[in-house]
Amino acid sequence: MAMSSSIDLSGTTYCVLSGASQGIGRAIAVEVAKLLGPKSVILLLARNKDQLAITAALCESDNVSVVYESIDLSKASPRQMHDVIVRSLKGRSVSDFAASIIFHNVGSLGNLSIDTAQMENVPELREYYDLNVFNVIALNTQFLKIFDEIEDRLVIVNITSLCAIKPMSGMAYYCSGKAAREMYFKVLAEEKKHVRVLNYSPGPVETAMIDYVLAEAVNENLREVFTSFKNQGTLLKPEVTAQKCVRVLQAGKFSPAEHVDYFDDE
Numbered sequence: 001m002a003m004s005s006s007i008d009l010s011g012t013t014y015c016v017l018s019g020a021s022q023g024i025g026r027a028i029a030v031e032v033a034k035l036l037g038p039k040s041v042i043l044l045l046a047r048n049k050d051q052l053a054i055t056a057a058l059c060e061s062d063n064v065s066v067v068y069e070s071i072d073l074s075k076a077s078p079r080q081m082h083d084v085i086v087r088s089l090k091g092r093s094v095s096d097f098a099a100s101i102i103f104h105n106v107g108s109l110g111n112l113s114i115d116t117a118q119m120e121n122v123p124e125l126r127e128y129y130d131l132n133v134f135n136v137i138a139l140n141t142q143f144l145k146i147f148d149e150i151e152d153r154l155v156i157v158n159i160t161s162l163c164a165i166k167p168m169s170g171m172a173y174y175c176s177g178k179a180a181r182e183m184y185f186k187v188l189a190e191e192k193k194h195v196r197v198l199n200y201s202p203g204p205v206e207t208a209m210i211d212y213v214l215a216e217a218v219n220e221n222l223r224e225v226f227t228s229f230k231n232q233g234t235l236l237k238p239e240v241t242a243q244k245c246v247r248v249l250q251a252g253k254f255s256p257a258e259h260v261d262y263f264d265d266e
């Protein structure tokens, strides 16, 4: 695939998506499933198996078979991540796929009830980084290893945030984690010129994450920002941002690991 050419998922495609049990992840899975050609496979990952089953049912079609596994990505080992992908292939050879795509959508907000100047709980920080940074990298590495043979047909999408590039009071866990995660994908894209890499920032979206901010945040500025999102009806529906993500991908007009925001022009 050339660098800024369109991305075609209408052939036999393999897709893995983390954080697929609700919110933006579920919506992206549904939109992507519509694009995939015959004999495609989607692997959905998150902890909540019942909710994964609902996402799977929404994605199943004549073209697409969906596999889902409950996995705690804050604790999974690289070996477990490797095995879950291999199991989903059900003995099929990676060269059978015209394209393979991974969405790193999993994410959490971290501790919102502590001032940034008071942060010192290193085990808690470490746990946050395990899920949001280190294990994202480890899962991505398994994906690259397993699909090595078709490296020129790989697509990697990191679900990032405005918070990766713009500081937000009261969100030091989240902003620093998103920044580190996005930069990892930027460095990877420098090295892997044949892999298409996109950092997609979904905008403010009506999901459980927003409710969590309002329930947990102590920072006044942060509370105000999110309260006004909610009260002014500016929150996007997950489907709307998922559709934009898919359009950006298909058009393929992004530079390697570019940060593309929902509000950017198409």
Ligand SMILES: NC(=O)c1ccc[n+]([C@@H]2O[C@H](COP(=O)([O-])OP(=O)(O)OC[C@H]3O[C@@H](n4cnc5c(N)ncnc54)[C@H](OP(=O)(O)O)[C@@H]3O)[C@@H](O)[C@H]2O)c1
Residues within 6 Å of the ligand: 018, 019, 020, 021, 022, 023, 024, 025, 045, 046, 047, 048, 049, 051, 071, 072, 073, 074, 075, 104, 105, 106, 107, 108, 131, 159, 160, 161, 162, 201, 202, 203, 204, 205, 206, 207, 208, 209, 210
């Ligand atoms: N909502 C927004 O306004 C917004 C804005 C910018 C960026 N984002 C980003 O978009 C992504 C999705 O966010 P969302 O708003 O859809 O959040 P969400 O509704 O809270 O969904 C988070 C997903 O991650 C999964 N997850 C959380 N902890 C996990 C763990 N330990 N192991 C495996 N899976 C885990 C959850 O599934 P289980 O609980 O079933 O494990 C869920 O499917 C995140 O990366 C977020 O940072 C969101």
